[in-house]
Amino acid sequence: MKVTVRGVRSVEIEMSQPERAAEFYGTVWNLTEVERENGSIWFRGTGPYHHILAIHPARNGAAVRRLTFDAADRDVVQALHKAVATSGCPCEAPHDIDAPGGGYGFGFVDGEGRNLAIVCDVRDHAGHADAPDRPRKIAHVNLNAAQLEKTNDFLVDVLGFRRVDHSGPLHFFHCDNPDHSSIVTCTATTPTLNHVSFEMPDLESVMRGGGRMRDNGYPIEWGPGRHGSGNNVFCYFAGPEEFPIEYTAEVLQIDDTYEFHGPDYWKWPPGRLDRWGITPPHTARWKRIQDMVRFTPGQHRL
Ligand SMILES: [Fe+2]
Known part of the structure; x- marks a missing residue:
């Protein structure tokens, strides 16, 4: 079995008007706010992931700050870290994450300058179930x-x-x-x-x-x-x-x-x-x- 990620866990975006965007994602797009800190707002879907969207204040208009992939466990994180480091991408060592949801993982930059991350052991939600009209x-x-x-x-x-x-x-x-x-x-x-x-x-x-x-x-x-x-x-x-x-x-x-x-x-x-x-x-x-x-x-x- 090839070592890979389990999908896109979350997307972090930057908005010029983060409060206006947060109002939209909470009341129209139908996500649920889970945390806010220093002007950033985190949202979950109805699935177990701690958050699937983070909105940060922008310095220079709408942008994507980071895509974070989910990994099954620390062995997968370590194996993928080795692969990413060997590929020559700018890359940090895996570590405990001090951000909403926590977890263990690492960030890196791919060959076209995108900030990506791979994480596991995030504090996900025990309570999760599909709800009509709400993204998972x-x-x-x-x-x-x-x-x-x-x-x-x-x-x-x-x-x-x-x-x-x-x-x-x-x-x-x-x-x-x-x-x-x-x-x-x-x-x-x-x-x-x-x-x-x-x-x-x-x-x-x-x-x-x-x-x-x-x-x-x-x-x-x-x-x-x-x-x-x-x-x-x-x-x-x-x-x-x-x-x-x-x-x-x-x-x-x-x-x-x-x-x-x-x-x-x-x-x-x-x-x-x-x-x-x-x-x-x-x-x-x-x-x-x-x-x-x-x-x-x-x-x-x-
Ligand atoms: Fe699509």
Whole structure:
């Protein structure tokens, strides 16, 4: 069994107006605030993870400060630390983490300057259960890569992901959980964020979430629809400060027997953009914001 992570545990973002963003993620996006400290606010989903989103005050507009991967235990953390250090990335030694949720792990910078971290032993919530209309967890993060091959190779050779599909410009990466993919990459001119996807408990919650977003002044930028690769349903939105976010559900569950398919397989008839054939094309705004949010440089130490 290859050593890898168990998925994206949390995303830390920077906002110019963190309080306004926190109001949105707590009352419209339907996460639950768990901690606040020095102007930063942490939110959980309905799953066990201590938090899945952290909002920090921005120094320079909306940005992603860090993606944190979950690891099964300290042996996995140590093994992945060895792999990351050997790859030559700037990297700190694993240590006990003095931040909300605690845990044990390390931060590092990948080859395109993204701050990443791998942690285990976090103080997760004993009480967790699906709730209608409330996100469980981060389903996946879609990254724009200026050096796509380098980023893809790092995910596979160093972090132990398996590339399970290639559809159009998108490459899908599976790790140690049944979800079809936890990281998606695509080509861009700069290494920006494409979007962060939050998993809802069911299709109904994605649809009702779309309505709730519209009611609050956040129209659907793409969707609703059902993707080909991954088979998940989707609705995409521009959150506060035009941060690109997705509600998804019904993500295909796979195991080692899943067969890779390339772009020739994942093709729609002309004019069709999803399995159902109902979604209109994405908006010009979505096109703009899915290659807009940069990663904060030099913040890899936990
Ligand atoms: Fe997505």
